[in-house]
Amino acid sequence: MxxxxxxxxxxxxxxxxxxxxxxxxxxxxxxxxxxxxxxxxxxxxxxxxxxxxxxxxxxxxxxxxxxxxxxxxxxxSRGAVDTVLLVTRGPLEVVRTVALDERSRTSATLLRILFEDVFPPKVQYSRIHPDITHMMRTCDAALVIGDQGFAVHDNAEGWTVTDLSQRWLELTGRAxxxxxxxxxxxxxxxxxxxxxxxxxxxxxxxxxxxxxxxxxxxxxxxxxxxxxxxxxxxxxxxxxxxxxxxxxxxxxxxxxxxxxxxxxxxxxx
Ligand SMILES: C=C(O[C@@H]1C=C(C(=O)O)C=C[C@H]1O)C(=O)O
CATH class of the missing domain: 3.40.190.10 (Periplasmic binding protein-like II)
Structure with missing residues (x-):
């Protein structure tokens, strides 16, 4: 057996x-x-x-x-998924550092694909624990996945939130x-x-x-x-x-x- x-x-x-x-x-x-x-x-x-x-x-x-x-x-997902989110403070063109949720592999790759031409060159990525306050304190932008995503939608800090699955649909027309x-x-x-x-x-x-x-x-x-x-x-x-x-x-x-x-x-x- x-x-x-x-x-x-x-x-x-x-x-x-x-x-x-x-x-x-x-x-x-x-x-x-x-x-x-x-x-x-x-x-x-x-x-x-x-x-x-x-x-x-x-x-x-x-x-x-x-x-x-x-x-x-x-x-x-096909369109907005609500839990795979890029959170940014200020315009994307000035982003220098991005905190990546250390639990993610796919979304971290999707982020690079979608934003390669939007972010300035030489953006620094670091993988860190998914605590959005800490991420945004240490970096200009953060990639959040999973249940933590729910907490960033109505943030009081005025951060901009971009849904990566929505962006993917706009780019490719696909799930x-x-x-x-x-x-x-x-x-x-x-x-x-x-x-x-x-x-x-x-x-x-x-x-x-x-x-x-x-x-x-x-x-x-x-x-x-x-x-x-x-x-x-x-x-x-x-x-x-x-x-x-x-x-x-x-x-x-x-x-x-x-x-x-x-x-x-x-x-x-
Ligand atoms: C839809 C999501 O997809 C998740 C994203 C993953 C990744 O980025 O590697 C892995 C598992 C998925 O469940 C989510 O995080 O909410």
Missing amino acids: SSLLKFGFHDFLNAQPLLVPLQAAAPKVGWELVRDVPANLADRLHAGELDLAMIPSIEYLAHADAYRLVPGACIA FVHAVVAVRREAALTPAMLKAVADAPAQGRALMDSIVREQTKKTGLDANGVRDYLETKIIYTLGPGEVEGLEAFRDQCFQKKVLNMRPALEFAE
Whole structure:
């Protein structure tokens, strides 16, 4: 009897509609869920400590030779997502230093792609703990992802907030794929595992009332806001439009030399 596969997942609000059904499936399909922040999950999958994981999409693209995509589920958005935000004080042309949320890999890359021609040359990036007050005290701008994003919308400091997914849509006309489920090539997924991932978006939708109730309690956010975010901002199904968005991101990364090849997307089966 083989041991349980280790399946890494982040714990942001946006992950809950996938995380809840995948956790419920664990005893039946034989995986153990491991929680960590997205950047750490990427490093742990790369090191072979995890067999599969929801990782930043740039990490899948950068290591496509070692991974396959698990079909059916992702974290994507089309237009304003509300939680992947560039916060700036003053005009963009004078930005010299940018604090990057240390948990992010995809949004940090998207930021460079979107703002390369807008920021003055030689902008300095540093990865730091996602505390917006600290970030803005130490840098001219900050990239915030995940639940921390909710806190910056109505800031009293007069900061300008730019939604990166909205910018991406304006630039490309496409959805943006923030994170995907990647599996190491040597790990074999059973048909039950593949089905559990593919079914997770629909199951998450069916469980939405209880997820909204629980997450409202946990985060202290407004219940309608939580529901709107999970039901209308985040896209959980990796469909043809999301695959096109991921390919467009890959192509932009290749053009801007963030990637040194244009890997074909290969799915686990
Ligand atoms: C939509 C979001 O996408 C997240 C962004 C990630 C990244 O920048 O690497 C990783 C996981 C995603 O859940 C968010 O942060 O709210």
